[in-house]
Amino acid sequence: MTIAVTGPLASGKSTFVEALGDLGAETVSADEVVHDLLAGDEETIDAVTRRFGEGVRGERGIDRKALGREVFGDAGALRDLEELLHPRVREETERRAAASGADIFVAEIPLLFEGGRGDQFDYTVAVTTPDERRRAWAEERGMGEEQRRAIEDRQLLGEEKTRRADVVVENDGNLDKLREQAKALVDRALGGRGSVGERGAEEE
Numbered sequence: 001m002t003i004a005v006t007g008p009l010a011s012g013k014s015t016f017v018e019a020l021g022d023l024g025a026e027t028v029s030a031d032e033v034v035h036d037l038l039a040g041d042e043e044t045i046d047a048v049t050r051r052f053g054e055g056v057r058g059e060r061g062i063d064r065k066a067l068g069r070e071v072f073g074d075a076g077a078l079r080d081l082e083e084l085l086h087p088r089v090r091e092e093t094e095r096r097a098a099a100s101g102a103d104i105f106v107a108e109i110p111l112l113f114e115g116g117r118g119d120q121f122d123y124t125v126a127v128t129t130p131d132e133r134r135r136a137w138a139e140e141r142g143m144g145e146e147q148r149r150a151i152e153d154r155q156l157l158g159e160e161k162t163r164r165a166d167v168v169v170e171n172d173g174n175l176d177k178l179r180e181q182a183k184a185l186v187d188r189a190l191g192g193r194g195s196v197g198e199r200g201a202e203e204e
Contacts, residue, residue: 001104001189002097004120006112007127008158009151010138012171012178016127017108019182026102030109033089038062047084052077078154086115094120104189113156113164123189126165128158133173 003020007013014029021027037044039061048062056067071077097105109117118124155161162168169181 001123002121003104003106003123003125003185003189004112004117005106005108005125005127006110006161006165008129008134008155008161009110010134011127011129011158012173013108013110013127015175016125016169016171016178016182017106019179020104020106020186022179023182023186024102025104025106025186026096026100027106027108028093028096030089030093030107030111033092034085035064037085037088037092038064038067041088044084044088048081051080051084086111090115090117104186111155113161114154118164123167123185124165125167125169125185126158126161127169127171128162129171129173 003025005013005017005020017027017029038048041061045057045061048067049057052067052070056062056070058064058066067081071081093107093109097107107121109115112118112124156164167185169178169185171178
């Protein structure tokens with residue numbers, strides 16, 4: 001069983017995926033895959049260096065901060081970077097899913113629907129959080145308003161993500177509630193009867 005988890009910036013996706021991992025699911029994050037590629041995949045490192053120059057190369061692979069300075073605020077540069085990385089992330093995620101021996105394999109993919117990958121998983125999950133809480137969490141990470149808006153501009157609105165997802169998880173900051181929803185999703189995925197709401201059920 002494969003599950004993809006998405007949602008807006010600072011909505012609690014990673015926390016929900018971690019809760020699924022605690023319940024026995026094998027998990028992978030697109031951001032984690034990107035980090036690994038930029039740190040140790042020579043083909044990716046060479047491709048990024050050719051596009052953005054030797055100044056983005058660090059002691060180990062690509063210097064992510066230097067790369068960020070190259071693409072931040074430059075839509076064309078960011079698009080080029082995504083075109084380099086997204087196929088590689090997709091390939092690695094699919095490889096890990098195929099090799100997984102777990103009953104449930106979970107991938108955290110922020111740009112799931114934007115990248116046209118929603119139909120590649122048995123379940124798609126959108127984590128939703130009130131905007132004020134998301135902004136506060138983003139600030140706690142040291143993310144400024146300009147950077148937050150630049151990231152959000154690349155993403156579908158949270159409402160659209162929830163509309164497209166099979167399952168909607170509401171994260172109000174209560175970890176026990178989030179874990180309960182993770183348990184319900186696992187039960188449902190494995191054939192049990194959980195309480196995580198389907199999109200259609202919530203609209204009725």
